[in-house]
Amino acid sequence: MPFAIYVLGLMIFSMTTSEFMVAGMMSSLSAQFEVSVAAIGYLISAYAAGMIVGGPLLTVGLLKVPRKQAFLLLALLFLIGQTVGALASGYVVMMVARIITGISSAACFGVSLAICFDLVRPDSRGRAASIVLGGLMVATAIGLPAAMLFDQYFGWRSSFWAVVVLVFLSGLLGIWAIPSTSKPESASLRSELAAFGNRYLWIAYTTSMLIIGAAFAAFSYFSPILTDLTGFGPATVPLLLGMYGAATVIGNLVTGRLADRYTMRILTTGLAVLTITLVVFALSAHHSVIAVAAVIAVGLAGVPMNPAMATRITRVANTGTLVTTAHGSVISLGVVVGSSIGGMTIDAGYGLASPLWVGAALAALGLLSLLPVVRSKNNRRGSRTASAETEHCRSVGKQR
Structure with a gap:
């Protein structure tokens, strides 16, 4: 696997840690912003909403941008949102920060996978995707617990700043490791x-x-x-x-x-x-x-x-x-x-x-x-079998 694949995985790890870590520091954020725990839960929903709705819309705006540049722009946008969150003095500011990071994270997720598919052969795409998406798994196993420990010993802002550092490091590595030729197959939105x-x-x-x-x-x-x-x-x-x-x-x-x-x-x-x-x-x-x-x-x-x-x-x-x-x-x-x-x-x-x-x-x-896929495969197999039987009968008829 090219080293760039691991850089993409590091970026996904950093962003996914940011997504999950609010769930591990609800009490701290609730006390900081003087709101209920349920209100802090809305910060998680805001991030998810940004990913679901805003991510694809932002991607459409970046279709004509070469993928490496798109990756770096999204990393910068996420960095801005995460920094705003780390400096947030009120609940509304934190909500805005979570929406910005959610939107940029979703778009970066798609761009990262598209880049990784460009860098490997078609028969290696699953393995490459497992490394990039492995950042999500490691964020669950290591990123979230680490963020909780930072919150307990150094305060919740330290967790946000730690993600800022990781995203900045991933962006620097991306400048060096991702080939500049990695660009969209087509700049056409219609295609x-x-x-x-x-x-x-x-x-x-x-x-x-x-x-x-x-x-x-x-x-x-x-x-x-x-x-x-x-x-x-x-x-x-x-x-x-x-x-x-x-x-x-x-x-x-x-x-x-x-x-x-x-x-x-x-x-x-x-x-x-x-x-x-x-x-x-x-x-x-x-x-x-x-x-x-x-x-x-x-x-x-x-x-x-x-x-x-x-x-x-x-x-x-x-x-x-x-x-x-x-x-x-x-x-x-x-x-x-x-x-x-x-x-x-x-x-x-x-x-x-x-x-x-x-x-x-x-x-x-x-x-x-999965049933439609299984049925489709069975139908194709049946068609191939029927065609083979027809050809066999024709050859036998000719011999007779």
Whole structure:
């Protein structure tokens, strides 16, 4: 893998750490801005909204900009937003900062994947995507806990400044490592938009959204589930979440190696494992051994399907920046859908285990979303078999 691939992964790690870390310092931010914890939760929603809506719009504006320059411009915009957040004196300023960073993060997500697909052969795109998207997994395993420690010992602003430094370092490395020839395949917005007329692209987007929704419906509520239902102490939960993060990193390494050759098998197997695991977890949340095994299994089989998801998108559509950015927005939508529905079921009185059932249902729907692809493959195989049989009959008839 070219070194630039790892630079792109570092940038995704830095930006994703910024996305997640607010969840780990809600109390500090609530006290700083004198607002409720729920209001701090809206800062997470604002970031996600920026990714879902603003990311693709910003990408459209950058289609005629060579990809390296687009990457650096987005890094600069994110740097500005993150700096505003680090200096924020009020809640409104922080909200603006989160929207800016969310928009630039989504666009940078798409540009980074488009660059990485340009730098490797088609049969290595899954592995390259696993390294870039690995930044997301490492942010969960290392970035979030590190940000929480910075908050505890040095104050919440130190976490924001740490991300500023990481993004600045990633940008400097990008100037040196990313080839200047990495540019859009086409500057035409029409050609980029044409890919969205492919129904199989929307089916692939739907599967990706359901996978991430299923994983985050469970992950978002691991902490209360493990303490209130399973009975672990608060001091043990960070260790268990660290195990989850390590499992996502390991799973990502494995799927990254296999995604190019076994894209659909990874998605089918991963969704089946995710569905079964969440059902078992929901039924046996009071058993500590099963709960720990389930947390690790969700880490291995959930989010690490990302490389296969990205590879599938390039095969059904193209490697265009807008297509990959829209995929990033779909993934962010999955996070919002899974965590929101999980929270609604708890508020509705269905208990802390209800998000696990939500995750299992979304994973099952993800399996169903693969049926059109399986049917299409079976139809093509049937057509090839019929054609072969016809040719065979014709040759036999000629011989007679």
